[in-house]
Amino acid sequence: MDVRQLKALVTVAEVGSVTRAAELLHLVQPAVTRQIRTLEQELGVPLFERTRQGMRPTEAGAIMVDRARRALNELERARAEVRPAPGVVTGIVTVGLLESTAELLAEPLVRAVARDHPGIELRLMTAYSGHLQQWLDDGDLDLSLLYNLDSTPSLNARPLVREHLWVVAPAAAGLRADRPVPFAEAAAHPLVMPASGHALRALIDAAAGRAGAELDVAVQTNSMRVQKQLVLAGHGWTVLPGVGIAEDVAAGTLSAAPLSEPDVWRSIVLATPRSGRTPPAVQVVARELVQRIRTEVTGGRWLSARLQETDATEQ
CATH class of the missing domain: 1.10.10.10 (Winged helix-like DNA-binding domain superfamily/Winged helix DNA-binding domain)
Structure with missing residues (x-):
């Protein structure tokens, strides 16, 4: 062979x-x-x-x-x-981005790596957290954003961001960032939901249990883009992280408000394999990704997000 x-x-x-x-x-x-x-x-x-x-x-x-x-x-x-040139970090790095974060992070990450580390070839993969975790465990990714994950025997998980989940509706509903919507009120509407088994769906189902609310699920999908399209078309409301709807809300195509009673949060982590050596190129890209996240959060472009990472340069 x-x-x-x-x-x-x-x-x-x-x-x-x-x-x-x-x-x-x-x-x-x-x-x-x-x-x-x-x-x-x-x-x-x-x-x-x-x-x-x-x-x-x-x-x-x-x-x-x-x-x-x-x-x-x-x-x-x-x-x-x-085959590196002296003082130049080279290599191929495959990064997993949560679908909800890709629009905010992908281009700035590519731009920063291309500018400061032209010897690194980036490969970006986007998916839901469960798929990304499987690819990371299988060795198909070098590092990935995941959510609501603690360190495991195979993965290190560094907390980066804690963010609120929002209820999302057509613009005509008039939802506002300064007026949180009780979960029971959101659940009174037909809902466009992530498919069962998806980690975001598990968060929503758990919140429904705490609120004592029964969900009226109009349709399920495994695509955030489809969720938003169906809401825009009037098939129901949905629940999404703020990072996935910021541009839609700013453009006035959708309206949204933080969920309350109970508040629903997700925690985003940077996950890396525990086994084997970490190549210098992977370390560099990890630092760049963390820096991009810090920049977006502190710049106010990541709705209702709070930084959890204290040292963006540690590895």
Whole structure:
């Protein structure tokens, strides 16, 4: 098993065609076919099946593709780390951003890293907290923002921000930041909710229990963008963190107010793996991300957020 075989395996799986994979790898088609067959003979199992839609990995093939992709990524990262210019931090860093924070943080983070550390290649992944935590545990992320997480045996969690959850409605509802809405009042409306199993949904359900309120769930979705679209279209109210609605409220497309009775908060942490060494590039990006968060909170662009981090430079 060698790197060429792994590249062939991953490329065929991604494009679904030996012919197209050969073009991308700058090889002739028989060479790619031979690499796949040699790998199958070594493993003793078929890795692909031919369908009308193209080459599709078998169950064993899917496992190998996943592992091969990670191995190739690690080799790429190692090459980037061991070829630095004197005094320059280099490397590939994959960062997880909560979907609700991406609009506020992604571009400033990319700009700061490109300006101050041009030898670092950033890769940004956005998702909900549960998915990001799984990717971090699997080794697909170097660091990630998560919420309502304490340190675990596999992850270090550094508290950064505590933020209020808001009830969000169409602009005509006239909700205001200076007039908190009791949870029971919000629950009297049909609600567009995060899907069951989502960490934000767990926070909302727990608050409903404390308020003694029964939720009228009109629709569930796993997309914050869809939540806001459905509210705008009049399908109900919703509950979101302030960072996810600041621009909508400022533009007047939605109205929002902090939840009260009870107040509902989430805590955002910076999570990093406990195992293995932390490359200098990852340390640099972690510091830049924390600094971006501090800048946004102190600048008032992160609604109802309070900093919890006392030392933005510690690692």
